[in-house]
Amino acid sequence: MKKNISLFLMLFFTVLTFAQKTVSGKITDDDGMAIPSASVTIEEPGKDAILAYGITNSKGEYKVTFTSAESNVDLKVKAFNQKPLTKQISNSDQNLNFKMQSEATEIKEVQLKTKMITARGDTISYDLKAFNSKNDRTLADVMRKIPGIEVNKDGTILYQGNAINKFYVNGKDLMEGGYGTINNSLPKDAVQKVEVLENHQPVKILQDKVPSDQAAINIKLKNSVTMTGRGEVGTGFGDPWLWNVKLTPMFFGQKSQWVVNYKTNNMGEQVENEGNILAFGSSWEGRRINAGQNNWLNVDNASTPDLPVRRYLMNNVHYLSANYLVNIDKKKEWELKANANYTNNTVERESYKQTDYFATANVPASKVTQNIFNNFYTDKLKGELIFTKNAKKGFFKNTTSFSQFWNADRAIADRVSTSLNTSTRHGEEALESPTSSFQNSLSTIIPWKEKMVNLRSFINYQTDKQTLNISPASYLEVPAFTPVNNSETVIQNFRLKTFEANHSANIGFSKSGWTFTPEVGFNFKRTSLTSNLYNLQYGNGQQGEIFNNDLTYTTAIPYGSLGVNFKSESWMLFANLPVNSNNIKAEDPLRNVSRTTNKVTFEPNIFVQYSFASFFKASVNGNISNNFGEVNSAYAGFVMLSPSSINAMDPNNPIPQNNTKSTGTRLEYRNPLNNLFFNVNYRFNDVKRNLIADPDRNSAGGIISRYIEQDNHAISNAYSAEIGKYFPKFKTNASVSYSNNTSRSDAYLNRGAYTNKNIVQSYGFKLNNTYFSWMSLDYNASISLTKQISTSLLPEYNNETSRNGFTHNLAVYFYPIENHTVGFSWDQVNSSIGSQKYNNAFYDISYQFSWAKKKIDFELKWMNIANRKVFETYDVNATYNSYTRIQLRPSQVMFTVKFNFK
CATH class of the missing domain: 2.60.40.10 (Immunoglobulins)
Structure with a gap:
């Protein structure tokens, strides 16, 4: 290596x-x-x-x-x-x-050809007209076809393979990273061009002092004051009756901007994720997070297929969001932003799974079949208020956000397990999981003579309360656990309270392109866990405190660091050289246990980039980090995480310590003169841990997990390359990609040690063509080759399997007559392991009439023409193989009216 x-x-x-x-x-x-x-x-x-x-x-x-x-x-x-x-x-x-x-x-x-892609300094501009097709309606439709830019399934925009750090519209950051709504709903006709701002430092006072290796996107509209937006109203035939409504008006002015968004459907479109933060900006702006629940407890979950979500998601969703930005001073330096969103969603899911567990030294071979039907209920509210001043002479940003979840999950499960005996069990499971979360982030940079003073503060408080009920208690089949006195229900109560505070102060000195930033700070986190497990006994009838937890886990880290930044015409360097004093304490009064760790660590992070020959960028980076675990690896009483898994830590174990070393290099080429882009990447990671999971599994698949003290490693090597080119003469954008990821990790099962090695290779190809006036085409294909090798001194753990996968997505649109469009799409997902082969094909057809004068589209679409109702797949790993059959959406027909607000 x-x-x-x-x-x-x-x-x-x-x-x-x-x-x-x-x-x-x-x-x-x-x-x-x-x-x-x-x-x-x-x-x-x-x-x-x-x-x-x-x-x-x-x-x-x-x-x-x-x-x-x-x-x-x-x-x-x-x-x-x-x-x-x-x-x-x-x-x-x-x-x-x-x-x-x-x-x-x-x-x-x-000609437009020379203006299609232009470059000036670190800004590359794309004329949207050069890349769109007659069937494109929104910004996202066209963005996917621009060379060098990629849009992931979750909406994240990548430039040259890396996520952007900002998304602007006319230079303003209305969405604060949650740009999915604008990308999916901004009409393409309102956009003049898309600008990529390479090496973008969003904090203006730092732009000549602290470099950045990330890019940003700026959407330049045709008019400085724009009232626009997109809407859809649809209904469909199926069981049940189908609907799809999207209403997203937008306004972009010189002093204010706003977007209001309401989307609801029950036809498999996952609109609720549009509010997720996809671009996190610069750390100098403070800290922002996607607030989420600490999901410790789970009901049995039906499997999901490797398919586009619209093929299998049985949903009933209502998503409402509003974003507002206004300048509150005459100089337009101060901005007030208010963001809010609400989600109400119900999801149904169903799957059948047959698992064949291999024999081990302690457990005979067995077969387990399981039918699971789920209902997932999501109720979520989030509000955010942001004050910002971003000027050459100073910076201030305060972000206050609040999130509330009222989620609930349900499961009905039937399980048949065979080993020496055959058992059939039926279970009904319910999980209630309310969560409250509050964060406040403050960052300010004050110029002081020739220096800069930066003060940062982040506070986070969150409570998670979860209750898992399983009935009847006899459904549980976990090693060494039995219900108490034929109890009807097993109940796991769980509560987590987390308080986190990070404070820092630094001062920056700049001279001749160099900026030095000494910093001192203090990070504090306190997590309290309380839990109770009722109506179970362990071993020969043990009960009581072994099923309870009362743990407080505290981390206090004072630190000092030196930031070093340099930027010239060709070179860019930034480094952070912190020395941390880690003080960790785990207190468990139930067991009279108090464990502590005090350790000083040096955790450098270095990045160097060199630009040469106008089109090339080459970079090297490396970092060392340490993690001393969380409360989830320190409790000692049993916690039932799911109906088939109970976990417990050993109170005699030391505090977990994980050391990660990572290094990488990258070569990037982007030439807007001949529309050619490519990048080559390599990354190496080595994670060393002092604790390793040691699960015991029985013939029914139930697991009790503990951790034992033993040094172990997880090592990975990843190579990737991508090249893309736009051919103006043929109006074609094409790209090919390759990646190779090799990982190796140590593992245990039923007291037996083994090593897992995974080799995953993937090949990708994308093609978009709008050469013909009567047709446009989009095609994406990927091939994956996976090999898993398990080795051990025990022969039952020695295993080698290979898995091949092929996926492609084809969308063809024909324009036989002006304002008439006929579309055809084909999704194909194939997988094979040995003699087991599964081919899953899906076909859609659509007809669209465009009322050009009013800019209104009328679409009739038939989805899943073949009425494929299940997805089949087969999987093999070191300890079992499994066959899975997942319920899909049936054939459905939708009629939709689509329009722009202006």
Whole structure:
């Protein structure tokens, strides 16, 4: 492994240093006046390939760095109303000035092709008209086709494979990271262009001092004041009656912006996740989190398939959100943002699973079949208030948010287990899980002479209360546990209270591109766990405190760190060098146990990036981190996490300690002149832990889990590459990708130790074509190859399995007559393990008439034409193999009216 890393780094730095040359100078016209915005490109003679390019500034100055093995290269200069100039120059560092001759530029020669993707400094602009098709309606429809940009299933926007840190509309961050609503509902006709802001530092006072390696997206609208939005109203035939309503009006002005959003459906569309925070900005802005529940307890859950959600989600959802931004001062430096959303959702799910457990030294081979039917009820309310000042002379941001959950889960389960005896059990399960959560984050940066003072504070308080009921008690089949006196119901009560406070202060010194930021801070977290498990006994009738918990887990970390940042035209570096004093205490008065750990750790985080030859970026990063566990690895009494799993820690175990070492490197190329983008990545992770799970499983699949003290490792190596290009002549955007992830981890089962190794390779291909006026096409395909190897001194744990998967999504739209569209989509998911092969195909067809004058679409769509009702898959791992059959949505027909608000 070390040889592989060394070879990779050697090649990496060879690319950086090989034959880099710089040409600089000044471009003027016949009268000696500077020519701004002239393009200067370097090409190899006889080849239509650009090596590097530059744009002259307002003084007519340019600078281009390139790499070539040729002895001579061609330098070309182009400018509006000037005669193009070409000169062959030597491959060497030099200063060259040029005087261009005036020549009228015919507008005919300035085609959209040259404006499709443009670059100026760290900003790359995409003209949306160059990438859309006749069937596209929203920003998200077009974004998926832009080279270098990818939209994940959860709505996260990636640029060159990395998540963006900001999403702006006309330069304003209305959504504060929850940009899914705008991306999915902003009409494409309102957008002029999409801008990618590379190396974007969102805090203005830091922009020349603290660099960033993340990109941001800015949506530039056609009008500075825009009232727009998108709506849909649909009804359908099925069992039950189907509906789909989407109403999202929007306003984007110079002083204020707002978005109101209401969406409801029962036809399998997961709209409630649009409010999730997808871009978290800069740590200098404070801390933001997606508030969620601490889901310790669970009912038996039916399986979900590896399919688009709309194929299997049996839902009834209502989602309402509102976002408002207003400038509250004349200079437009202060902003007030208010965000709120409410979700009410009911989900049904059903699956059948047959599991064949392999024999171990202590447990014979067995077969378990299980039918599970679920109802999941979600009631969630979230509100947020944000005050921000983001100016060159100071920064202030305070974010206050509150979340409340009233969730409930239900399960009806039938289980048949066979070993020496056959048992049939029926269970009804209910989980109530209300949660309250409050956070406040404050960050301010105050200029002090030539220095900057930054104060940050984050407070989080959350309570989780969960109650799991299982009836009858005889449904439980966990090793060594039996109901007390033929009890009707087993009840697990659980309560968690968490208080967290992080405070820090730093001061920044800047000089000659370097910024040094010494910082001191204090992080505190206190978690209290109380739980009671009723109507069970352990072993020979043990009851009482072994089923109770009263644990307080406290972490106090004072720290000091030094931040180092540097930015020049080619180099960017940022590093954080903290020294932490970790003080952890776990107190359990029920058992008179008090455990402590006091340890000083050095946890550096370093990133270096080098930009060269105009189009290349290369980076190296590494970090070391330590984690000393949470309350979920420190309690000692039994907790029933689910009807088939009971956990307990050993009070004599030490505090958990996890040490993670990580390093990675990346080579990135983006050339807007020939529409070519690619990136190559490598990452290595090594996690060392002092505790390892040691579960006991019986023939019914029930598990009791403990942890034992033993050093163990989890090591992973990940390689990935992606290349994409847009072909303007054919109006085609295509990309291919490859990834290889190898991981190895230590594990136990029934007191037997073994090692798991997983090798996962995947190949991806994407194609979008709008060349023909009568047709457009989108195609995505992926192939996955998975190998799992388990090795042990015990032969029953030795196992090697291979799994292959193929997925593709095809969408074709035909335009036979003006304003008429016929669409066809095909989702295919295949999997195979040995002789077990499963092919799952889904087909949809649609017809759409567009009332062009009113910008209204009428769509009739038939989904799941083949009426496939179940999804089948097969899985094999180190301890069992399983066959799963999952209930899907049946065939359904929807009629929908779609429209823009303006």
